[in-house]
Amino acid sequence: MNPVKAGPLVLVLLLSVLVAPAYAYLKLGVRVGTRTVSLQWNAFPIRYFITNRGAPGVDSAQFESVITRAFSTWNAVETSETSSQLVGFTAASPTSGDGMSVLGFASRPDLERVLAATNFIIDVTTGEIVESDIFFNTAFSWSVSPAGETGRHDLESIALHEIGHLLGLGHSAIGETEVVPGGRRVLAAEAAMFPIAFSPGSIADRTLKADDIAGLTDIYPNPATRRTRGSISGRVTKNGAGVLGAHVVAFNTRTSALVGGFTLSDDGSFTIAGLEAGPHVLRVEPLDDAEVDSFLDASMNVDLNFRVRFHDRVVVVPQGGGTRGVELRVVPK
Amino acid sequence: MARGCQLLILTLCLTTVAPQVVSAQVYIGGGFPRGGSVELGGGGAWVQGFEIESPTAQLSRATGAQRFDLFSTDADVQRFTGAHLRAGVYLTSSISVEGGVRYATPVMSIRLSGDVESAEETVATQTLSHYVFDGSVLLHFNGAAFAGGRGVPFVSVGGGQVRELHEGRELVETGRAVHGTAGLKYWLGTGRRRVGLRAEIGVVSRTGAADSDDSGRVLPMALGGLTFLF
Ligand SMILES: [Zn+2]
Numbered sequence: 001m002n003p004v005k006a007g008p009l010v011l012v013l014l015l016s017v018l019v020a021p022a023y024a025y026l027k028l029g030v031r032v033g034t035r036t037v038s039l040q041w042n043a044f045p046i047r048y049f050i051t052n053r054g055a056p057g058v059d060s061a062q063f064e065s066v067i068t069r070a071f072s073t074w075n076a077v078e079t080s081e082t083s084s085q086l087v088g089f090t091a092a093s094p095t096s097g098d099g100m101s102v103l104g105f106a107s108r109p110d111l112e113r114v115l116a117a118t119n120f121i122i123d124v125t126t127g128e129i130v131e132s133d134i135f136f137n138t139a140f141s142w143s144v145s146p147a148g149e150t151g152r153h154d155l156e157s158i159a160l161h162e163i164g165h166l167l168g169l170g171h172s173a174i175g176e177t178e179v180v181p182g183g184r185r186v187l188a189a190e191a192a193m194f195p196i197a198f199s200p201g202s203i204a205d206r207t208l209k210a211d212d213i214a215g216l217t218d219i220y221p222n223p224a225t226r227r228t229r230g231s232i233s234g235r236v237t238k239n240g241a242g243v244l245g246a247h248v249v250a251f252n253t254r255t256s257a258l259v260g261g262f263t264l265s266d267d268g269s270f271t272i273a274g275l276e277a278g279p280h281v282l283r284v285e286p287l288d289d290a291e292v293d294s295f296l297d298a299s300m301n302v303d304l305n306f307r308v309r310f311h312d313r314v315v316v317v318p319q320g321g322g323t324r325g326v327e328l329r330v331v332p333k
Numbered sequence: 334m335a336r337g338c339q340l341l342i343l344t345l346c347l348t349t350v351a352p353q354v355v356s357a358q359v360y361i362g363g364g365f366p367r368g369g370s371v372e373l374g375g376g377g378a379w380v381q382g383f384e385i386e387s388p389t390a391q392l393s394r395a396t397g398a399q400r401f402d403l404f405s406t407d408a409d410v411q412r413f414t415g416a417h418l419r420a421g422v423y424l425t426s427s428i429s430v431e432g433g434v435r436y437a438t439p440v441m442s443i444r445l446s447g448d449v450e451s452a453e454e455t456v457a458t459q460t461l462s463h464y465v466f467d468g469s470v471l472l473h474f475n476g477a478a479f480a481g482g483r484g485v486p487f488v489s490v491g492g493g494q495v496r497e498l499h500e501g502r503e504l505v506e507t508g509r510a511v512h513g514t515a516g517l518k519y520w521l522g523t524g525r526r527r528v529g530l531r532a533e534i535g536v537v538s539r540t541g542a543a544d545s546d547d548s549g550r551v552l553p554m555a556l557g558g559l560t561f562l563f
Binding site: 201308 | 385387388389390391392393394395396397400401403404406408441443445448449450451452453455456457458459499500501503504543
C-alpha cells in the first residue's frame with residue numbers, strides 16, 4: 001500500500017448524484033495554502049482489493065472480472081501512464097479508511113439516488129491519494145451481462161466512472177438531460193465521467209470518450225504526450241469582468257473530439273489541457289441547469305446569467321504547447 | 334517542336350564559331366531563349382477555395398445507436414490570392430525546368446449553427462499561412478509563337494510540397510500539390526536579356542496540409558506576373 005505521508009490526511013467522499021449537464025472534465029483538487037493542487041496517485045501500480053461479497057445477479061468472480069476490465073480500460077489509454085494491480089479478495093468494508101483501497105458492494109438504501117461512490121484518503125499537503133475505496137449500492141439492481149439487462153444498471157459502466165474518480169478525475173459535464181419526475185434523465189453524454197448514469201440496461205458508458213482521455217492525460221501524461229498534446233487557456237468575460245463557473249468546450253474539427261473545462265476563478269480564467277493538436281472551435285455556456293455543487297464547490301459564486309455562445313475565432317492547439325489569451329466575451333441573458 | 338530543335342542547333346553553331354554575334358542572331362526566327370538561358374519571375378496567384386470536411390459535434394445516446402447532435406459545423410477555405418516567385422533554366426529552346434514558391438494567406442471559416450441550446454450562429458475564422466514549394470517542367474510551343482516570336486504558348490506540369498501554418502504559426506501541416514497549367518509568355522523585347530509578361534491558368538491537385546480530406550482535391554488556379562530572361 002502507499003505509505004501514509006507525514007502531512008495531515010483527510011477523507012473525501014464523492015457521490016454519483018443526479019445533476020444536470022454542462023461540458024467539461026474536471027480534475028479533483030485540494031486546497032494547500034493559497035493554491036489548489038490536483039489529487040493524484042504518485043506510485044504505480046495502484047494496488048486494490050475487492051470484497052468477497054457479491055450482490056444479486058453478481059457473484060464475486062463476476063465482480064472481479066468486471067472491475068479488472070474497467071481498470072484495464074483506463075490503463076489502456078495510450079496518452080497516459082497508469083497501472084493497477086488486484087491484490088486479492090478481502091472481507092474489509094469498501095467504505096472505511098483502513099489503509100487498503102477496496103472496491104465492493106455495500107447496502108446503502110439511505111442513498112436512494114446514489115448508484116456508487118468513491119472516497120479518498122489524501123495527503124492534503126501534496127494532493128497525493130493514499131487510499132481510495134469504491135462502493136456500489138445494492139439498493140440498485142446490477143448486471144454483468146455482456147449485452148446489458150433491462151431494468152439493471154451495467155456494473156462495468158458504473159465501475160468505469162468510479163475508477164475515473166479513484167484516479168483523480170471529477171465530473172465531466174459533456175451531456176444533455178431532461179427533467180423527469182424525481183430527477184433528470186440523460187438524453188446523451190460524451191464522457192464516462194458525466195455525473196448521471198444512462199438509464200438501466202444501457203452499456204453505452206463502457207468506453208472512454210475524448211473528454212475522459214484528455215482528463216486522464218492531463219493528470220498522468222506519458223513523455224510522448226507532453227510533446228504532442230496541447231492546451232487552450234484564456235478568460236470568459238462579461239462586460240469586461242471575469243465569469244466564474246462557465247463551461248468552455250473545445251471541439252476538434254479534425255477529430256470530432258469534445259473536451260471541456262471550467263472557469264475556476266473570479267477573473268474567469270480557464271485551461272483545457274490534454275488536447276490533440278489541431279484547429280478547435282469553442283463554445284461557452286452557463287451551468288444554469290445543473291446542481292452546481294456536483295461540479296464545483298458550493299461556496300463558489302457561479303455566474304449563470306449569460307447566453308450560450310460560440311467563439312468567433314478558430315483556436316489552434318499546437319503540439320506540446322498551448323494557445324493562451326483566448327477571450328470569450330459573453331452577454332447577459 | 335521540330336522548329337525549336339532546328340533553332341537550338343543553329344544557336345549552338347553560331348556560339349561556337351562566332352560568339353560575339355549571338356545576341357544579334359538568337360532571335361532569328363523568333364528570338365527564342367536558348368539552352369542555358371535563365372528565367373526569373375514572380376507575380377500574383379489565385380486559387381479557388383474549397384470546402385473542408387465538417388463534422389457535427391455529437392454525443393452518445395443510451396442505446397449507442399443514433400447520435401445526438403450538439404451543433405453543426407460547415408468549414409471552408411475561401412478562394413485566395415497570393416504571390417509567387419520562381420527561377421528556371423532552359424534545357425533547350427523549348428524545354429525549361431523551374432523551381433518556385435507560392436505564398437498566400439487564405440482564410441479558413443467554420444460556420445457554427447444548429448446549436449441544441451440555441452447559441453447564435455457564428456462564423457469562426459483563422460488565417461492560414463500557405464506555402465507551396467514546387468518544381469515544374471515547361472514545354473514551350475515555339476512553333477505556335479506569334480507577334481514575331483514574342484508571344485509563346487507553353488504548358489507546365491510539376492509538383493511539390495504544401496506547408497500550411499495555422500494562425501499563431503505554432504502548428505504546421507504539410508501535404509502534396511501537383512499542378513498542370515497552360516499559359517502564355519509575351520516578351521517585351523527581343524534581346525538576350527529581356528522582360529516579359531507571363532500568365533497561366535490550370536489546376537492544382539492538393540492533398541493533406543490543413544485540409545482534413547485525405548483523398549485530395551483539384552482546384553482551379555491562375556498565375557500572372559513579370560518574367561525576366563537572362
Ligand atoms: Zn461521479
